[in-house]
Amino acid sequence: MRGLIRFLLWLSILTAIVLGGLRLTIFRTIRLPTNDPVFEASLVPSISGGDTILLSRVSSPILGDLVLCPEPDAPERFIIGRIIAEAGANIEIRDGKPYLNGKAFIYQHNCDPTRVEYPHPDNEGETVSQVCQYEEIGHTLHRTGVVIPPATPEDLDYDIPQDFVFLLSDNRAFPYDSRDYGLVPIDSCRETVVGRLWSRKGWLDADNRLNYIP
Numbered sequence: 001m002r003g004l005i006r007f008l009l010w011l012s013i014l015t016a017i018v019l020g021g022l023r024l025t026i027f028r029t030i031r032l033p034t035n036d037p038v039f040e041a042s043l044v045p046s047i048s049g050g051d052t053i054l055l056s057r058v059s060s061p062i063l064g065d066l067v068l069c070p071e072p073d074a075p076e077r078f079i080i081g082r083i084i085a086e087a088g089a090n091i092e093i094r095d096g097k098p099y100l101n102g103k104a105f106i107y108q109h110n111c112d113p114t115r116v117e118y119p120h121p122d123n124e125g126e127t128v129s130q131v132c133q134y135e136e137i138g139h140t141l142h143r144t145g146v147v148i149p150p151a152t153p154e155d156l157d158y159d160i161p162q163d164f165v166f167l168l169s170d171n172r173a174f175p176y177d178s179r180d181y182g183l184v185p186i187d188s189c190r191e192t193v194v195g196r197l198w199s200r201k202g203w204l205d206a207d208n209r210l211n212y213i214p
Contacts, residue, residue, distance in 0.1 A: 028055050029197060030068075032080075041121040042169040042176035043080060045111065045132045045143045046213055047193070048118070050200025053213070055191040062086075064138030066213060067167070069189040071181050079184075080193065081167025081177045084137060085160050086186070092157045093179070096147035096172045100137075107133040111143050121174050130173060142214045145171040154179065165189065 040049030111132035169175035199208035
């Protein structure tokens with residue numbers, strides 16, 4: 001019995017060391033805040049405020065990846081956005097829709113369910129109902145919240161300099177992205193969103209647990 005206890009103790013210690021090493025070098029988890037309505041709305045429909053997500057540190061993020069980075073002018077805060085333009089590219093946003101080097105990203109098909117609902121970031125007590133579609137950027141086919149007329153963010157045109165990227169929110173109607181905080185140094189974006197482990201409702205929310213997030 002004493003030998004079994006010793007074995008289990010050492011097994012627990014080794015498991016903790018391995019998991020700790022993985023967390024420091026490859027993966028980490030984070031719970032998204034629930035006290036910033038603008039930030040929360042910008043994450044829809046891919047993830048939501050209160051979600052516990054898994055982040056990868058294995059490889060350098062590329063075009064199409066959903067990444068977590070420090071906010072350029074407030075590094076104590078983090079931002080989450082999708083890399084939509086890299087160095088040397090031109091990005092235009094017209095009527096809330098992105099154009100990379102003059103070409104629009106194509107909506108592939110509707111999500112299932114077709115609509116997503118979430119609290120309005122500016123009007124407390126009001127709910128937004130928004131169409132969700134799949135869009136392809138680079139190697140990634142991901143969910144995006146289609147622009148709701150007439151709530152169209154300001155148009156812009158950017159040429160991306162060396163060592164920077166342009167981040168765009170998956171929610172095109174209520175974004176918080178490079179239009180707000182500017183271009184982001186690519187070297188600061190070291191973590192890619194892998195998936196949602198569970199939502200703010202906890203493990204029993206079966207539809208929103210262990211979801212891969214491209």
